[in-house]
Amino acid sequence: MNRTIIVRRNYLHFVKKYQRYEKRHSNIPAHVSPCFRVKEGDHVIIGQCRPLSKTVRFNVLKVIPAGTSGRGKKAFAGI
Secondary structure, three states: OOOOEEHHHHHHEEEEEEEOEEEEEEEEEEEOOOOOOOOOOOOOEEEEEOOOOOOOOOEEEEEEOHHOOOOOOOOOOOO
16 A cells, blocks of 8 residues: 555436435545655546556556646635
């Protein structure tokens, strides 16, 4: 687990009976190469690979730092 991160994938699941969506998530363990500097809150792009251990089947391909994501909250720039 030295070079493994847990990627949380949030998604919506439609419940037909109630005609509504519910929030769900899944945790995906992914291997991080030593050349990447990943911090908590960063967005990552992962790709499937051969099994590396009992649970790890994904590699980190790209790291998007938390501050540069376009979908995040914008800071208030007061005058």
